Amino acid sequence: MLAYIIRRLALIPLTILGIITTNFVVVQFAPGGPVEKFIANIEGLGSDGGPFSGAGGQVTLRGTIEGQTAYRGAQGLSPELLESVRELYGFDQPAWKRYLDMVGNYLTFDLGKSYYRAKDVAGLIVEKLPVSISLGLWSTLIIYLISIPLGVAKAVRDGSRFDVATSGAIVVGYAIPGFLFAILLIVLFAGGRYFDLFPLRGLTSDNWDDLSAMGKALDYAWHMVLPVTAMSIGGFASLTMLTKNSFLDEINKQYVLTARAKGLSERGVLYGHIFRNAMLLVIAGFPAALIGLLFTSSLLIEVIFSLDGLGLLGFESTVNRDYPVVFGSLYVFSLIGLLLNLVSDITYHVVDPRIDFETRDV
Secondary structure, three states: OHHHHHHHHHHHHHHHHHHHHHHHHHHHHOOOOHHHHHHHHHOOOOOOOOOOOOOOOOOOOOOEEOOEEOOOOOOOOOHHHHHHHHHHOOOOOOHHHHHHHHHHHHHOOOOOEOOOOOOEHHHHHHHHHHHHHHHHHHHHHHHHHHHHHHHHHHHHOOOOHHHHHHHHHHHHHHHOOHHHHHHHHHHHHEOOOOOEOOOOOOOOOOOHHHOOHHHHHHHHHHHHHHHHHHHHHHHHHHHHHHHHHHHHHHHOOHHHHHHHHOOOOHHHHHHHHHHHHHOHHHHHOHHHHHHHHHHHHHHHHHHHHOOOOHHHHHHHHHHOOOHHHHHHHHHHHHHHHHHHHHHHHHHHHHHOOOOOOOOOOO
16 A cells, blocks of 8 residues: 555656646636736726726737837837836746746745735635635535435335435435525525525624624534535435445345344344445545535635635636636645545545555556
């Protein structure tokens, strides 16, 4: 197992290099950019004319001709100002040099500074990370706490009306996108049309600092109900069916028949023998499930509920063409994802030593 871990760790830098290289190349051909956005904001072409306006009104970079600017929409701005803006954002350097500088800085975890927030990218990510981790952890725990008992109950009652009804319910839940369910929750329970039971945005109330410790905990839980529910609703199906199928596979094995022949009760057979073996794959899949919730579900949920996490940070940075934050977030996401994938494989081996990755091609 040690050799497998070393091989996987050795492949992580190469994988990340491929990811950020692909992203960097794609961005070079994408329309618009920080310089064009700066010009649009100066001339009042942005959505609100401010430094954090959206992508509206962006212009296209056409290059320079004999020292005269050829930015469309940049007429009236001095070439010296435009050159200083290009130098400010580092676009006075060729693309290959900017790429090599970025890779070299990433080796020391220097992610640069945001164009618009006047903060280090690493500091921004550390500041926003707790929100995304909270959403991912709570959603994963709730999914496991509901899906495992439900999967066991479905396996025990395989083919019954309960099994059919719950299968239909979780399939419908899986078919509804998380962001659509989030909008439905807002309409129903956040003052959209019917009830005003939960807050619409944020993780804390305005009077957070004045609350007691218990009050802060309750206020945090109150704000987390809708976003965590929206993130969790689509995750029940796969885990529930995995748990059910794992139990059904174990129920039909010889050792179960032997345990029953010895006079053990059905409950004793289920939780004394079947449960331990059937839960191997379910428990070992926890890191992979957390990866999916962190990197695929949190973005739209954070945007909809205005939660100041990594998903919202990445969305705003993409709209504002804040390339250091975009590249830095992608770098951190990729690194965390690859490490958690490795942790998932190690967990499989720890839970069931019979699973051997030594002979598997990485």
